[in-house]
Amino acid sequence: MRNLVQLARNGSGRAAAIVAMAYASGDGFEKNFEKAEHYIILGARSRDPVAAYLMADWLRNGFVLDQDIAKADEMLDLSIKYGYAPAMYEKALQILKSSDSDKTDQAVALLESAAEQNNMRAMFLLARMKETGTGAAKDVEGAVDLFQRLARARHPEAMAYLKDLAERSANAKQDSAILAKLELDKNIEVIEVTGEAFEVSLVLDGLVDTLVSSGKYDQNSIGSRIRGVSCNESFKCGSIKPGDDPAASTIWELISGRKRWR
Template sequence: MKFLISSSLIVLSLLAAPTNAKSIDNNAEANKICTDTDCSRELRRLMRLARDGSGDAAAFVAMAYATGDGLEQNTKEAVRYLRIGVRQRNAMAVFLMSDWLRNGFMVEQDLTEANRLLDQAVQLNHGPAQYSKALQLLQTEDPAYLPEAVKLLELSAAQRLSTSMLLLAQLKQHGVGIEQDLPGAAELYKRLVLSGQHSAKPYLQEVTALLANDTQHELLVKDLREIENIEVIRVSGQQMQVNNMLEGLVNRLNASGQFDSRSVGSRIRGVSCEQTGSNCSSTRPERGASSLNEVLTGGQ
């Protein structure tokens, strides 16, 4: 019974709003990145790459059509392009389709198919899918699912998914489903704070106070208290970087040599900001990206 209460409280305290699909309509305008920037040239190139077999490009175009960001909102085209990505077994596309099916966004709700695709995205090692699956398992409140949930959180935390890092740290701190590990929890909180996740600071302070009761952690506590006083300032010129980031994505996909009229599929899984020449980051994809803004900047 103690486990059920503890795990429920932890999950409820960290579980934010439902996965992105339901909130797309409400936040679409605020999240758009192509309002002051013409993304049409890059998006046309992504359309070509999608038709030639790039699952990454297909997912991007689907999100643009779904949110009306850079393209006129079009449900039919959004679903068509996303299905191209799913057929290519692209992890981001598979997870996004799972999310749409679960929430009845753009498509008719189908929980059975949503769960099947979620499991497929997990197998494709997609961090946001691993986190979502772990939450599902924890919410069953069945101790038998704990080891699998923890393993999924560890896998996604290794990909620097902030939500997974935070939930895993909470489980380590309270010894729920895993042996209590205060130094391990502190390390995760520390990494979150240093990456600009201010919501992790109270947790870091809490676990630091617990470690302070043990003299063998004196040096660790000193280090953690220094971290508590660090203020991380993020400077972002997102609107000015939009074209550079999209151009970088297009160039990366073209440079792979996998996507032409003879292409049979993509081996690229997920979208990173490498080689874009911008300051975008992939350290904060949260639950998953359902907009161009979230994928390109890594934020929510």
């Protein structure tokens, strides 16, 4: 962590974001909100997408920083501008939950961009939207492709959806090409690739993952993962787990996982 502080002072926005999280959570340093604020501002000034994303979340929730929704939206848009997939996913959720049908295409485009970067949440939500035709054009083959990629990346629920799709497609006598793809996935092989070469940015991203998995964070946005900061159902607490109910019929049901497709 001390090395990260030096990197942050030397201009690494990513290091500054990690140090800010450490001070905010008390994981790695003694909890200190003043220093967390200092480093998150430092990271944002360095135009780091993770810092901008984290700052947006803190501003939205009034954690560490005073609540400022307008500024939060501005920082989230900056993170998207810098190409950060989690920010794209977050913005897409905001749009879809707003029920503003005029912006649905924008949400889908953001999910597509995040999915291209292999953001699993975006891939999973987009797959479900394509599967059901909820908020996006119905595209079972496109959904299958996404679920296949997720299964290979060890997504915990993708295989269950593929098997369910295979059963339903067979019963409905779906296109043979789709059935062939699904058949191949019944015994899908998960391939792990490792390499010796890596960059400092990848190491820092790994440290972000370590902080996230430390137990002080849940499965929602970074800021609301800190213990003592609650998320409310109207914005960040949607589950993406399948339920046992009949098919979803609204965007909210799709996002919250309140209903399962058929």
